[in-house]
Amino acid sequence: GAVVSQHPSWVICKSGTSVKIECRSLDFQATTMFWYRQFPKQSLMLMATSNEGSKATYEQGVEKDKFLINHASLTLSTLTVTSAHPEDSSFYICSARPPEATYNEQFFGPGTRLTVL
Amino acid sequence: QKEVEQNSGPLSVPEGAIASLNCTYSDRGSQSFFWYRQYSGKSPELIMSIYSNGDKEDGRFTAQLNKASQYVSLLIRDSQPSDSATYLCADNTGFQKLVFGTGTRLLVSP
Numbered sequence: 001g002a003v004v005s006q007h008p009s010w011v012i013c014k015s016g017t018s019v020k021i022e023c024r025s026l027d028f029q030a031t032t033m034f035w036y037r038q039f040p041k042q043s044l045m046l047m048a049t050s051n052e053g054s055k056a057t058y059e060q061g062v063e064k065d066k067f068l069i070n071h072a073s074l075t076l077s078t079l080t081v082t083s084a085h086p087e088d089s090s091f092y093i094c095s096a097r098p099p100e101a102t103y104n105e106q107f108f109g110p111g112t113r114l115t116v117l
Numbered sequence: 118q119k120e121v122e123q124n125s126g127p128l129s130v131p132e133g134a135i136a137s138l139n140c141t142y143s144d145r146g147s148q149s150f151f152w153y154r155q156y157s158g159k160s161p162e163l164i165m166s167i168y169s170n171g172d173k174e175d176g177r178f179t180a181q182l183n184k185a186s187q188y189v190s191l192l193i194r195d196s197q198p199s200d201s202a203t204y205l206c207a208d209n210t211g212f213q214k215l216v217f218g219t220g221t222r223l224l225v226s227p
Contacts (some may be wrong), residue, residue, distance in 0.1 A: 002169055010183075032213060034214075034215075042219070043205065043217045043218060043219040043220055044205070044217045046214060046215070049213060049214070093160045097213075103148075103149040103166060103168055103209055104149070104209045104215065105147070105151065105163060105212055106151075106163070106215060107163060108153075108160040108161050108162070108163075110160050111140070111159070111160040111161060
């Protein structure tokens, strides 16, 4: 159980374009999902908490108008990187918490590697 | 600002040895912690959780928590080359968020 998928696994785009990344919980419903970004040789940085049916909560310093999050169903959250630039190139990973998780155990998707040319 | 500190390593151990990975945290009120393993180019995988002072064992892995010293550790017995990865310690802050350390890179040599 507790399987999280992401799509696509990698994407290359031109500067100025927008990219949408999907995160799905496959065998459980997740009212809350999390989006992280990881630059090479650095740890995970939480970008935002995605809440089903309501607005996402963004971490300090993360531009909400640039990183659009939609959590329209209990199994799907999307992250759209708008007007992507080379500095947005990173490894984007989502996680979700199963309902039975007593202590906020989070399970991660396989990640999406974004390269902006 | 809650912080989690880890030595970046690499920690090198021979196959079959015990690998000891350590983590300290800043928030005295933190109650639970997780250890994640991350292979190069992959996403983190949950391997252990610990909520109470003392030891918790799961197979070759033992997590240790000392709240008085604000210290969490992970012991890997009979280390295998396949254990070579970066190990991330995470503080469950109590606000749904996890705060991660920078990770310790473990290298197990055959």
